[in-house]
Amino acid sequence: MKSLPIIFASLIATVALISYAAEQTEETQEEQKSTEQASSSTQVSNSQTQTKDEKLNTLEYQAPELKKPKVDTTKPDDSKVLGNETPKPVEKPKNKVEKAAAVAEAEKAVTQAKEALTAKQQAKAKQSRESLAVIEQLVEAYNARNIEQFIRMYDEDVEFYIFPNELLFKGKEKLIARYGLMFKKLKCINSSPIKRIVHGDIVIDHELSETCSTDENVVDKRSELVSSYQIKDGKIIRVLFFR
Numbered sequence: 001m002k003s004l005p006i007i008f009a010s011l012i013a014t015v016a017l018i019s020y021a022a023e024q025t026e027e028t029q030e031e032q033k034s035t036e037q038a039s040s041s042t043q044v045s046n047s048q049t050q051t052k053d054e055k056l057n058t059l060e061y062q063a064p065e066l067k068k069p070k071v072d073t074t075k076p077d078d079s080k081v082l083g084n085e086t087p088k089p090v091e092k093p094k095n096k097v098e099k100a101a102a103v104a105e106a107e108k109a110v111t112q113a114k115e116a117l118t119a120k121q122q123a124k125a126k127q128s129r130e131s132l133a134v135i136e137q138l139v140e141a142y143n144a145r146n147i148e149q150f151i152r153m154y155d156e157d158v159e160f161y162i163f164p165n166e167l168l169f170k171g172k173e174k175l176i177a178r179y180g181l182m183f184k185k186l187k188c189i190n191s192s193p194i195k196r197i198v199h200g201d202i203v204i205d206h207e208l209s210e211t212c213s214t215d216e217n218v219v220d221k222r223s224e225l226v227s228s229y230q231i232k233d234g235k236i237i238r239v240l241f242f243r
Contacts, residue, residue, distance in 0.1 A: 124199075131202070131203050134153055147180045150183075154172060154235060158237055160241070190219075201231050205226070205228075206226050207224070225242075
């Protein structure tokens, strides 16, 4: 038979084990409850989100109904559209008096238009006309192979360049030597402008040049040339050839 101290020690150990087991069981149950509550909260949240998504998906956009404007067809259309007016025909003068009045009115309109231009514009326009007249006389002398009239259109110190700035020759003496020989050698020369630009003292000619070397009735050379002329005081002071 065991002694009392041993029995008491065994009882104390047993009680301690039972208490420890009970504490462990309570902690496990509390953890399970916390897990279940968290899982339940997640399910509820997911369910609410799904419900919101379902509500959003079930929403349908309804376009506003457009209403046609009501037009009263009983009233005449008095709206005006720009450009649909029918122009009125100009009445012709019925007699000499009306004709003279119409001419006077037209001349007055021209005078007013000229006065509307600035002095600078008028000077530029006048310069352009003078430059054009010089080139027209030059081409006429060139086609006639009239060397005297031809060189008269140039300044004494005229300069000839090849684009952009290569000096070909300078002065009338070399001009006469170059073109005088050409005029004597060729049987015919004909230069006609294809396009001409006139701006103040500058004239740019895109021309068609035709020449006859043996028979004046047979053109054996044809080429297109582009030349720029600068005019000052009625004389050509600079020529630029484009190749």
